[in-house]
Amino acid sequence: MLMYIDPHIHVTSRTTDDYEAMRQAGIVAIIEPAFWLGQPRTKVGSFQDYFNSLVGWERFRASQFGIKHYCTIGLNSKEANNEALAEEVMELLPLYAGKEGVVAIGEIGYDDQTAAEDKFYRLQLDLAKEMNLPVMIHTPHRDKKRGTTKSMDVCLEHGLDPKMVIVDHNNEETVEEVLDRGFWAAFTIYPHTKMGSERMVEVVKRYGSERIIVDSAADWGISDPLSVPKTANLMRERGISDEDIRLTCYQNALTAYAQSGQMHESDWLNPTAVDESQKLHGNSILRGGQEPNADRRSDIVEN
Amino acid sequence: MNHTADYLKGIIENNAQPDALNWLEDTREKLQEKVSALYIGFSSSSRYFQKTPLNLSSAEAEKADALCPGFQPGGWDLLQTVRVYILLEYPFADAEEQCAVFTKLFDSADIHEQVSLYSSLPLLPYQEVMVPQAREGLRTNITTVFDAIALQNPFPAQYFREEAWNQMVLKAVFMQRPLYKIYGADERTNAQLATMLTLFAHERWAAGRKVMPELWRFVGPFIDESNFADIEKVIAEGDGLEVEAAYLACETSNYQKAVQIRKEIDQNNVGSADERWQQIGEQFYLQHS
Ligand SMILES: [Zn+2]
Numbered sequence: 206m207l208m209y210i211d212p213h214i215h216v217t218s219r220t221t222d223d224y225e226a227m228r229q230a231g232i233v234a235i236i237e238p239a240f241w242l243g244q245p246r247t248k249v250g251s252f253q254d255y256f257n258s259l260v261g262w263e264r265f266r267a268s269q270f271g272i273k274h275y276c277t278i279g280l281n282s283k284e285a286n287n288e289a290l291a292e293e294v295m296e297l298l299p300l301y302a303g304k305e306g307v308v309a310i311g312e313i314g315y316d317d318q319t320a321a322e323d324k325f326y327r328l329q330l331d332l333a334k335e336m337n338l339p340v341m342i343h344t345p346h347r348d349k350k351r352g353t354t355k356s357m358d359v360c361l362e363h364g365l366d367p368k369m370v371i372v373d374h375n376n377e378e379t380v381e382e383v384l385d386r387g388f389w390a391a392f393t394i395y396p397h398t399k400m401g402s403e404r405m406v407e408v409v410k411r412y413g414s415e416r417i418i419v420d421s422a423a424d425w426g427i428s429d430p431l432s433v434p435k436t437a438n439l440m441r442e443r444g445i446s447d448e449d450i451r452l453t454c455y456q457n458a459l460t461a462y463a464q465s466g467q468m469h470e471s472d473w474l475n476p477t478a479v480d481e482s483q484k485l486h487g488n489s490i491l492r493g494g495q496e497p498n499a500d501r502r503s504d505i506v507e508n
Numbered sequence: 509m510n511h512t513a514d515y516l517k518g519i520i521e522n523n524a525q526p527d528a529l530n531w532l533e534d535t536r537e538k539l540q541e542k543v544s545a546l547y548i549g550f551s552s553s554s555r556y557f558q559k560t561p562l563n564l565s566s567a568e569a570e571k572a573d574a575l576c577p578g579f580q581p582g583g584w585d586l587l588q589t590v591r592v593y594i595l596l597e598y599p600f601a602d603a604e605e606q607c608a609v610f611t612k613l614f615d616s617a618d619i620h621e622q623v624s625l626y627s628s629l630p631l632l633p634y635q636e637v638m639v640p641q642a643r644e645g646l647r648t649n650i651t652t653v654f655d656a657i658a659l660q661n662p663f664p665a666q667y668f669r670e671e672a673w674n675q676m677v678l679k680a681v682f683m684q685r686p687l688y689k690i691y692g693a694d695e696r697t698n699a700q701l702a703t704m705l706t707l708f709a710h711e712r713w714a715a716g717r718k719v720m721p722e723l724w725r726f727v728g729p730f731i732d733e734s735n736f737a738d739i740e741k742v743i744a745e746g747d748g749l750e751v752e753a754a755y756l757a758c759e760t761s762n763y764q765k766a767v768q769i770r771k772e773i774d775q776n777n778v779g780s781a782d783e784r785w786q787q788i789g790e791q792f793y794l795q796h797s
Binding site (some may be wrong): 253256257260261262264265297300301303304305306466 | 547548551552554555615616617618619620621622649650651
């Protein structure tokens with residue numbers, strides 16, 4: 206079976222059914238960027254618990270379904286506007302950014318493109334540079350083209366190498382400039398907004414597969430955790446080469462985020478003895494003796 | 509100089525590259541001066557050491573037990589060993605400082621860091637103050653974190669009061685953990701625990717499910733008229749391992765009917781009771797993994 210990576214998915218919001226479907230569709234590794242949770246947090250402790258879940262519980266939960274979970278750590282642009290809280294979150298970031306399995310600072314960037322957003326975006330770019338970590342950029346939904354250009358301008362101003370920066374949520378309007386300037390261009394296949402899979406096929410036909418990455422950004426909204434494998438299937442149907450599919454739906458994400466030194470293909474190809482023992486007899490997702498990967502489509506509820 | 513730290517250092521030196529060892533020595537020197545070096549070193553050691561299993565020789569394993577009875581680093585990995593070594597090299601001034609530092613480490617710990625922190629408990633300079641943290645850790649649903657406290661760790665047997673001990677064993681049964689790895693199992697079992705486990709078995713049987721054979725080890729010394737029917741049921745209806753476990757449980761009982769059963773069966777079992785419980789546990793996990 207083909208292997209896929211979904212390098213942008215908020216699995217904290219997803220169910221065990223999603224995890225099972227993802228694994229069955231061939232997703233072997235995922236990256237969960239730190240982002241906002243749909244409503245603003247009021248205390249720094251909420252951020253700390255969220256970061257803990259990204260490096261702890263959610264990583265374990267994914268492992269129970271045979272999926273390798275990585276994350277990015279950062280302060281998102283929306284919540285950067287609560288400056289007092291944002292300052293406190295900034296103090297937490299160095300504690301987490303260096304941890305195992307943290308593959309980037311992200312997702313950071315602009316939302317309304319305010320002064321506060323700009324301030325904390327820049328501070329986090331400095332942190333990424335200091336820690337030699339890639340950056341995952343969330344480009345704004347409104348005023349997207351100018352926001353994307355500005356995000357890249359500021360990266361260069363802070364001395365970041367474009368090959369260390371993944372610009373996400375691209376569309377037909379932004380892709381050319383991102384690629385021309387040497388950044389990675391990620392596309393989010395998200396129903397009704399951002400990008401559709403048919404449009405994605407056309408993008409790959411036009412721009413090829415170099416530095417292009419497909420992700421789902423599936424979260425608490427109406428979204429699809431199978432966007433990556435589904436888009437890969439559509440590409441195949443529409444005559445895109447296997448190699449281009451492999452690059453856009455697997456290898457490019459790996460190449461980009463492996464620059465952190467925290468993501469290796471061997472992590473899922475040869476899970477270590479330690480990881481194996483986590484899976485063996487693991488009994489927290491699988492309550493009291495449930496079998497992993499059992500067929501739960503039947504109307505009989507086994508327990 | 510701390511003998512346990514020296515011991516861990518020796519193991520690390522046998523398993524790591526010179527540049528990683530240089531980093532470690534550098535870290536050790538810095539953390540004599542300031543606690544921030546401990547926080548940085550503890551977290552960033554994953555950049556220098558891998559999670560490779562230690563594969564200790566039997567001499568090394570024996571030395572561990574001599575340093576601290578029940579200390580079993582045989583199941584540790586190299587990174588965990590490095591993290592515990594760093595913790596042991598920090599010069600804690602008093603129990604209060606140790607608690608404050610551990611709270612900070614726990615507050616931001618990932619899974620492997622949590623495992624390392626909990627496995628260090630029986631080696632720390634101030635141990636009893638860590639009981640609340642160990643109990644908190646057992647509330648986890650992450651298997652490896654639970655195991656770091658409950659299995660191959662002498663801390664619970666030494667410091668837990670009966671209630672905490674019993675909750676730990678019951679949860680280990682519920683999570684189907686290998687019970688023979690619980691240190692001090694026979695010394696710490698008690699009537700209350702035997703009752704809890706027997707009731708647990710009834711609940712499972714009512715749902716048409718089985719219980720792990722190792723459970724009966726904790727019931728053995730408390731077999732009496734209230735639960736002897738359960739032992740008989742296991743002997744009559746259980747599979748090979750369950751029957752063996754029921755017989756073995758009877759060996760620790762003074763209840764007359766259990767003593768009677770013991771006399772009826774062939775006594776050419778090889779190995780100590782401890783070894784036989786381990787065999788039962790190992791075979792059970794082979795069948796269920
Ligand atoms: Zn996102």
